[in-house]
Structures are given as C-alpha cells and as structure tokens.
Amino acid sequence: MADTTTYRLILIGFGAAGQGLARILRDRGSWLEQRYGVDLRIVAVCTRNRGTVYNTTGIDPAVLLDAVAQTGHLRNLPDQRDWAPEDMIERADADVLVELSATNLADGEPATSYVRLALENNLHVITANKGPIALHLPELRRLATEAQLYLGYEGTVMSGTPALRLAWSSLAGCEISEIRGIVNGTTNYILTQMEQGLSYADVLAEAQRLGYAEADPSGDVEGYDAAAKAVILANVVMNAHLSLSDVERMGITTLTRDTIEAARAAGERWKLIARVWREGEQVRASVQPTRLPLSHPLAGVSGATNAITYTTDLLGDVTLIGAGAGGTATGFAIISDILEMHLLWGR
Amino acid sequence: MADTTTYRLILIGFGAAGQGLARILRDRGSWLEQRYGVDLRIVAVCTRNRGTVYNTTGIDPAVLLDAVAQTGHLRNLPDQRDWAPEDMIERADADVLVELSATNLADGEPATSYVRLALENNLHVITANKGPIALHLPELRRLATEAQLYLGYEGTVMSGTPALRLAWSSLAGCEISEIRGIVNGTTNYILTQMEQGLSYADVLAEAQRLGYAEADPSGDVEGYDAAAKAVILANVVMNAHLSLSDVERMGITTLTRDTIEAARAAGERWKLIARVWREGEQVRASVQPTRLPLSHPLAGVSGATNAITYTTDLLGDVTLIGAGAGGTATGFAIISDILEMHLLWGR
Numbered sequence: 001m002a003d004t005t006t007y008r009l010i011l012i013g014f015g016a017a018g019q020g021l022a023r024i025l026r027d028r029g030s031w032l033e034q035r036y037g038v039d040l041r042i043v044a045v046c047t048r049n050r051g052t053v054y055n056t057t058g059i060d061p062a063v064l065l066d067a068v069a070q071t072g073h074l075r076n077l078p079d080q081r082d083w084a085p086e087d088m089i090e091r092a093d094a095d096v097l098v099e100l101s102a103t104n105l106a107d108g109e110p111a112t113s114y115v116r117l118a119l120e121n122n123l124h125v126i127t128a129n130k131g132p133i134a135l136h137l138p139e140l141r142r143l144a145t146e147a148q149l150y151l152g153y154e155g156t157v158m159s160g161t162p163a164l165r166l167a168w169s170s171l172a173g174c175e176i177s178e179i180r181g182i183v184n185g186t187t188n189y190i191l192t193q194m195e196q197g198l199s200y201a202d203v204l205a206e207a208q209r210l211g212y213a214e215a216d217p218s219g220d221v222e223g224y225d226a227a228a229k230a231v232i233l234a235n236v237v238m239n240a241h242l243s244l245s246d247v248e249r250m251g252i253t254t255l256t257r258d259t260i261e262a263a264r265a266a267g268e269r270w271k272l273i274a275r276v277w278r279e280g281e282q283v284r285a286s287v288q289p290t291r292l293p294l295s296h297p298l299a300g301v302s303g304a305t306n307a308i309t310y311t312t313d314l315l316g317d318v319t320l321i322g323a324g325a326g327g328t329a330t331g332f333a334i335i336s337d338i339l340e341m342h343l344l345w346g347r
Numbered sequence: 348m349a350d351t352t353t354y355r356l357i358l359i360g361f362g363a364a365g366q367g368l369a370r371i372l373r374d375r376g377s378w379l380e381q382r383y384g385v386d387l388r389i390v391a392v393c394t395r396n397r398g399t400v401y402n403t404t405g406i407d408p409a410v411l412l413d414a415v416a417q418t419g420h421l422r423n424l425p426d427q428r429d430w431a432p433e434d435m436i437e438r439a440d441a442d443v444l445v446e447l448s449a450t451n452l453a454d455g456e457p458a459t460s461y462v463r464l465a466l467e468n469n470l471h472v473i474t475a476n477k478g479p480i481a482l483h484l485p486e487l488r489r490l491a492t493e494a495q496l497y498l499g500y501e502g503t504v505m506s507g508t509p510a511l512r513l514a515w516s517s518l519a520g521c522e523i524s525e526i527r528g529i530v531n532g533t534t535n536y537i538l539t540q541m542e543q544g545l546s547y548a549d550v551l552a553e554a555q556r557l558g559y560a561e562a563d564p565s566g567d568v569e570g571y572d573a574a575a576k577a578v579i580l581a582n583v584v585m586n587a588h589l590s591l592s593d594v595e596r597m598g599i600t601t602l603t604r605d606t607i608e609a610a611r612a613a614g615e616r617w618k619l620i621a622r623v624w625r626e627g628e629q630v631r632a633s634v635q636p637t638r639l640p641l642s643h644p645l646a647g648v649s650g651a652t653n654a655i656t657y658t659t660d661l662l663g664d665v666t667l668i669g670a671g672a673g674g675t676a677t678g679f680a681i682i683s684d685i686l687e688m689h690l691l692w693g694r
Contacts, residue, residue, distance in 0.1 A: 024520075024661065032520065160662050162517035170509035170517065173371075173379065173682045297668055300647045314371065314679040315507050321644055321666040332661040335520045343690075 005346045006039040007338060008058070010092055010123070012046045012085050012114055013100035017128050017155070019068060020331025021098065022061035029061070032335070038342050040335075044092050046085045048101075051075035054083070056093050085110070089117045096341075098334055099127035105219070105228050105244065108135040119143045119151075124345070126337040128155030128330045134228040134244060137235050150345055152337030153236075157183060157229045158306045160332035161322030165340070167237040167310055174312040176237055179276040183229040185304035185324040186213050186220040187252050187272045192302045194260050195269070200253070212304065222251035223272065223287040230274040230285040237310075238276060240283035248286040255289055263291050269299045297321075352693045353386040354685060355405070357439055357470070359393045359432050359461055360447035364475050364502070366415060367678025368445065369408035376408070379682070385689050387682075391439050393432045395448075398422035401430070403440050432457070436464045443688075445681055446474035452566070452575055452591065455482040466490045466498075471692070473684040475502030475677045481575040481591060484582050497692055499684025500583075504530060504576045505653045507679035508669030512687070514584040514657055521659040523584055526623040530576040532651035532671040533560050533567040534599050534619045539649045541607050542616070547600070559651065569598035570619065570634040577621040577632040584657075585623060587630035595633040602636055610638050616646045644668075 011018050025032075025040055033039050041058030045051075051074035053059060059079070067074050081088070089097060097118035101111050108131035115132050118125050125144065127133065132140060133153045144151035157163050158181075167176060182188050189212055193203040204221070207213035219225050227247040234240040252272050263270050273290040276283060292299040297319045301307040306324025309317050323329045358365050372379075372387055380386050388405030392398075398421035400406060406426070414421050428435070436444060444465035448458050455478035462479050465472050472491065474480065479487060480500045491498035504510050505528075514523060529535050536559055540550040551568070554560035566572050574594040581587040599619050610617050620637040623630065639646040644666045648654040653671025656664050670676045 036519070161665055162513070165517045166509070166513065166667075170512045170683070172383070172686050173679060295647065295649065297647060300642065300644060302642065315676050316670050317668075318508055318670075319666075319668040320513075321664075321668070323663050323665075329662050332520060336517070339519050 004033055004037050004039050005342060006041060007096050008041050008043040008094040009096050009098050010044040010046070010088055010094045011042060011098045011100060013102070014045050014047050014050065014064070014068065014074065015100065016327035017100045017330035017334070018045070019065060020327030020329070021334050022064050022331070023328065024331050024335055026061040026065060036339055036342065038338060038346070040338065043094050044088050045074060046083070046088050047074065051077065052081050052083060052088070053077050053079045054081045054088065054092055055079040085114055086117055089114060089121055089123065094123060096124045096126060096338070099125060099129050099132070101129060103129055104131045105134065105224055108132045112136050112140070115140055116143065119147050119149055122147065122149070124150040124341055126150070126152040126334055126341070128153070128159070128333055130156045130225070130228045130232065134231045137232070138241060150341040152341060154337050155330045155333030156232050158308065158322060158324050159326060160329035160336065161306065161320060161324065162336060163308050163320055164236055165336070166318070166320055171310060171312060171315070171318065174314045176310050176312050177278050178311040179233050179237060179308060180298065181229070181233070181274045181308035182271055182298055182301050182306050183274050183308065183324065184220055184226040184272060185306055186217070187226070188301065188306070189304045190221070191252060191255070191260070191270055191272065194255070194257060195264060197257065199257055200255065221253055223249045226272060226274045226287040230276055230287055233274070234276045234283050234285050238278070238283050242283065242285055246285060248288070250288040252289055268293055271298055271301070273298070351380055351384050351386050352689060353388060354443050355388050355390040355441040356443050356445050357391040357393070357435055357441045358389060358445045358447060360449070361392050361394050361397065361411070361415065361421065362447065363674035364447045364677035364681070365392070366412060367674030367676070368681050369411050370675065371678045371682055373408040373412060383686055383689065385685060385693070387685065390441050391435050392421060393430070393435050394421065398424065399428050399430060399435070400424050400426045401428045401435065401439055402426040432461055433464055436461060436468055436470065441470060443471045443473060443685070446472060446476050446479070448476060450476055451478045452481065452571055455479045459483050459487070462487055463490065466494050466496055469494065469496065471497040471688055473497070473499040473681055473688070475500070475506070475680055477503045477572070477575045477579065481578045484579070485588060497688040499688060501684050502677045502680030503579050505655065505669060505671045506673060507676035507683065508653065508667060508671065509683060510655050510667055511583055512683070513665070513667055518657060518659060518662070518665065521661045523657050523659050524625055525658040526580050526584060526655060527645065528576070528580070528621045528655035529618055529645055529648050529653055530621050530655065530671065531567055531573040531619060532653055533564070534573070535648065535653070536651045537568070538599060538602070538607070538617055538619065541602070541604060542611060544604065546604055547602065568600050570596045573619060573621045573634040577623055577634055580621070581623045581630050581632050585625070585630050589630065589632055593632060595635070597635040599636055615640055618645055620645070
C-alpha cells in the first residue's frame with residue numbers, strides 16, 4: 001500500500017464533467033494517493049475552441065479551473081499546443097485517455113475515433129460519453145481486450161451513481177432478467193413539475209431557462225437519451241447486441257395535464273421508463289411513458305434524480321437511486337473507473 | 348479465463364443460509380466455473396445436532412439438500428465425523444471457512460472463536476454471522492490482514508443485497524457523512540401491517556405464526572438486530588470503532604395504532620431507522636422509530652424489504668433497496684464474497 005502508481009491523463013473536453021474531475025483532483029488528489037495509491041495527473045487537456053495544453057509533468061487542476069472561471073478558456077495558459085486530439089493521443093506521454101467530448105448519438109463521432117486511436121496507442125480509455133458506448137461497445141470492448149487495456153464507462157448511465165458497476169460487479173453471480181429505470185433527469189423533472197398542475201410547454205420553458213433542458217430538447221423529451229442508456233444497459237448488463245434502432249421509443253410529448261391528473265386521481269404516476277427484458281433467447285428494450293402505482297419503488301423518484309431496478313433470480317428486485325447528472329457526479333464516475341482499473345491492472 | 352481455481356469450503360451451520368448456498372452451488376456450480384473460473388466444493392459441513400460430514404473430494408450439494416429435505420438432518424450420509432468444528436478447522440484440507448452458525452450478540456461465540464482459529468490455520472473466512480463482525484471486527488480484520496487472508500461479511504447487512512460492497516467498493520473515492528437505513532425486515536413488516544389498522548400484538552402474533560418473527564421477538568422489536576447492523580456499517584463504511592453499547596437504541600414496542608394513524612393523517616410514516624453519522628471527529632449511531640414524509644426514499648420501502656441511503660459528498664444521496672433476509676439471498680452473499688476473494692487473491 002506504500003507503493004504509488006502514477007496515471008497520466010489526457011482529457012478531451014473540459015466542460016462540466018472535465019471540470020468536475022479537475023475539482024475532485026484539486027480537492028482530494030493527495031487523499032486519493034494516500035488512500036488508494038494512485039497519483040492522478042492531468043498531462044493534457046484538448047478542447048475544440050478553448051485551447052489545448054500539454055505538460056508531461058502534469059498540469060495543476062487548480063490552474064485549469066481558475067483559467068476557465070476567469071476567462072472561460074485555457075488559451076492564456078503556458079504549454080499551449082496546436083495539436084488536434086488525434087495528435088495528442090499519438091504524441092503525448094500518457095497512460096489514460098479520458099474522453100469527455102459532447103455526445104453524438106448519430107454516429108458517435110468524433111469520440112469513437114479518439115477511443116479507437118487511444119486503444120491502438122496503448123492508452124487505457126475511460127469515458128462518460130454515451131455515443132461510442134451506445135453505438136460501438138462490442139467493437140471497442142474487443143479492441144481493449146486484445147490490447148489488454150482497460151475500457152471504463154460507468155459515467156454513461158446515471159453519471160457517477162454506480163449503476164453499471166452494481167450490476168456487473170456487485171451482482172455478479174445473479175442472473176438479471178429485467179431492468180427498469182428512470183434514466184433521464186430532464187424528463188423526470190418535467191413530469192414531476194407537471195404533477196403540480198403546470199403545462200408541458202410552461203415546464204419545458206422553465207427547464208430551459210434553468211439549464212436542465214437544451215434549446216432543442218428532443219434528445220431528452222423524445223426519449224433518445226434514455227434509449228441510448230437502455231442500449232448500454234442491455235449490452236453491458238445482459239450481454240445483448242442491440243442498436244439504438246432496436247429500442248421501441250416513445251417520448252413524453254404526448255402527455256397532457258389531463259392524462260397526468262387522471263393518473264394522480266387513480267393513485268398512480270407517469271414516469272418515462274427505460275425497460276430491458278429477455279423474451280426467449282432475445283433481449284428487448286423500450287422507452288415509454290408508464291403509469292406506476294405510488295407503491296412502486298420507481299414512483300417515488302422525483303425531480304432530476306435517476307433510479308434503476310434490476311430484477312434478479314437470487315435476490316429479487318434490487319433498486320439503486322441517485323444523481324443522474326452533474327459535473328461532480330460525472331467526474332466521480334471517472335475516478336471510480338480509475339480505481340477499478342488500478343485494482344484490475346495496476347498492481 | 349480458461350484456468351479454474353478450486354476453493355474447498357467448510358460450512359459451519361446448515362440452516363437457511365447454508366441450504367441457500369448449497370442450492371446455488373447445485374443449480375449453477377458449473378455456470379460459476381465457466382463464467383468466473385471458480386470451482387466451489389463443499390468438503391465439510393458441521394452442525395450442532397444434525398451430523399457432521401467431511402469428504403476431501405467434495406460433497407454433492409444435492410445430496411446434502413435431499414438429506415435435509417427428507418430427514419431433517421445429515422446423520423445418515425456417509426463420511427460422518429464426530430469432530431467438533433474446531434477439529435474440522437484444524438484437520439480438514441480446505442481453503443475457506445464459511446461461518447453460518449446462529450448469531451449471538453452477547454459475546455459473538457462460538458462463531459468468533461471459529462473465525463480466529465480459521466485465520467490461524469490459513470483459511471480464508473466468509474461469514475453472514477453478525478456476532479463476530481459487530482463485536483470483533485477490528486481484531487478479526489487485523490488477524491486476516493496479518494495472515495494475508497480474505498475476510499468477507501457482505502451477508503451481515505441486507506443479506507445478499509450488496510450494501511457494504513456498494514459503500515466500500517463502488518463508492519470508493521466519495522466521503523460518506525451519514526447512513527440511514529431500514530435494516531430489519533421483521534419490524535418493517537410489523538409497521539407496514541400496523542398501517543392497515545392492526546394492533547401491534549395482533550401483527551406480532553401473525554408474524555410469529557408465519558416465521559417472520561421469533562418466539563422471543565426482542566432481538567428484532569427492541570432494535571438489537573438493527574443496532575448490530577448500525578455498528579457494522581459504522582465500523583466498515585465510516586472506519587469507526589463503535590461497540591453495540593454505543594448505539595442509542597429504541598425499539599418499536601412503544602408505537603401504538605394511534606401514533607401510526609396520526610402519522611398517516613399527516614402524510615407521514617413511521618419507520619425503524621438505523622442511523623450513523625459524523626459529529627465532529629466522532630462517529631455516532633442510533634436506532635429509533637422515525638416519522639418520514641411519504642416523499643422520502645425510505646418511506647416507500649414496505650414489508651420485509653430493506654434499504655440504505657448513503658449521504659456522500661460527491662454524489663449526494665445514494666439509496667439501495669432490496670431483500671434483507673432469506674436463505675437464497677444470504678447464500679448469494681457468500682458467493683459474492685467468494686468472487687471478490689477470487690478477484691483479489693485468487694489469480
């Protein structure tokens with residue numbers, strides 16, 4: 001335990017998740033080293049428009065955070081490089097690619113190419129980006145296994161709340177036959193607010209004003225984000241090979257104040273439920289608004305909180321409830337993958 | 348992954364948990380071997396009055412289960428030994444002691460002596476017995492560390508639902524500042540039934556008839572069982588050194604139909620809550636009936652189900668809900684510890 005292993009990290013993207021990770025490293029880097037024997041150093045940060053820095057001995061996370069807080073970018077810092085992310089992956093002295101660029105569910109790019117290139121260049125990969133994992137997991141997993149590298153993606157579902165690790169590691173030995181979850185915080189926030197009697201349009205406008213929903217909200221309200229998470233759950237937890245188009249998907253835009261009030265009057269509640277289940281040899285997945293009795297464990301999950309219920313053979317239902325978004329929570333997901341990597345590969 | 352490691356198990360006790368473990372090994376022993384590379388063999392079973400068997404090549408779990416189903420004991424099986432558990436621990440060719448004798452919260456005996464002796468005889472130890480873990484964890488952990496042996500006890504809290512592993516492993520890197528849980532199924536069942544308008548005495552009698560409560564129910568209804576779990580949570584998750592007497596404890600026997608109805612009328616619900624929290628440098632623990640608003644994640648946990656909420660710095664509240672008792676669930680806790688042991692020690 002006295003030994004310390006150093007991991008040099010390349011960050012691609014320095015938005016909420018990257019800054020969350022930097023805050024954790026700033027505030028408890030030495031605690032992590034003392035307690036878990038890992039010395040985590042950000043050696044490079046690549047952003048699209050806010051500068052790209054590289055220093056082989058490590059960049060103080062406090063300096064990165066101060067720069068962003070004061071100027072909104074990293075372009076005034078020393079050690080600037082005019083390298084594209086591909087150059088950084090190929091040229092930097094590093095151990096781990098931390099891929100945190102914006103999610104693209106159309107083709108998973110450019111993140112998927114970065115991940116492939118990193119695995120070809122002997123870097124472990126940790127990502128919170130749903131694109132590569134929802135669209136290309138089998139291929140990326142094969143590449144990582146062949147290269148004997150770690151591929152971590154706990155942050156893609158429920159951000160830092162350890163939903164994948166619970167199923168994959170803590171429930172190892174159980175058969176999981178069904179998964180039901182509230183995996184999109186924006187829609188759950190909207191539904192929770194609509195129960196107070198507000199209209200969909202009013203709540204959406206308020207959510208956009210607060211930054212909970214994007215200007216084009218279709219990724220959330222049409223269920224695409226939840227569908228991507230259903231694919232990840234199906235492929236990771238139930239060993240399926242689903243694509244996004246395999247998910248029966250219905251969003252929440254058809255729910256009115258009246259339908260919500262009708263459920264309430266019947267002692268029930270509408271939730272946007274992602275569901276994955278076995279049907280014979282097949283694994284199927286759906287995302288759709290579902291009326292749940294108030295006694296159901298998922299019915300009480302309100303606001304931006306997420307939750308997943310695993311139905312198992314040996315334990316019955318196991319439900320995990322926690323944060324589903326946020327920079328610090330996603331930053332923690334990265335830390336949590338690093339610690340698992342260290343346990344499996346590092347010692 | 349093609350390599351298989353054999354673990355030879357000594358079972359002490361063959362009640363609900365031991366039989367649950369045997370059922371899992373009977374039904375999916377070869378699946379566990381294929382999937383996780385562990386060949387798990389019961390080489391010995393010691394019981395107080397129902398026979399003691401030992402066979403160095405392994406005893407078919409189906410044979411053990413059939414014997415108990417047909418005769419209630421193991422005394423007609425071949426390979427009988429008139430050895431005390433101590434003899435078995437010292438003489439058997441084995442790798443792991445699985446300690447499943449009855450819980451004794453007064454002094455943790457005889458289980459604690461068995462665990463000590465096993466660690467002295469180079470056996471890993473896995474137990475679901477709250478006695479040794481609630482009363483003697485620091486000493487036993489030290490012995491195991493010194494001998495470089497595994498000490499597993501996931502089954503002591505929430506049986507197979509991975510409450511300790513969630514905190515210890517999946518939330519590693521977070522600071523946990525408070526734990527609140529419904530960790531005793533019997534009292535939660537009684538409170539849930541009392542909400543239907545039944546009296547404490549009637550519900551208790553019914554619970555005893557169904558086998559949910561013991562003839563002397565004080566261990567459950569006076570909060571001793573929950574207090575033992577609070578001590579384990581404090582010492583394992585928050586690194587404290589509490590004793591059972593440090594827990595402020597109040598049971599549910601003072602709750603009447605009227606107090607329960609008053610809470611219901613106010614939109615609240617009584618739950619027996621085990622709580623562990625930091626107060627300055629100290630860790631404190633209590634068990635007491637607590638009125639929760641219906642919107643609280645623990646308020647919806649009904650019947651014999653258990654739940655624990657961890658309050659963390661990086662993720663906010665993380666809640667785990669699942670089975671808190673049962674032979675199969677506790678058997679799974681043992682399997683789950685074996686798989687962790689294999690990951691850490693076995694390869």
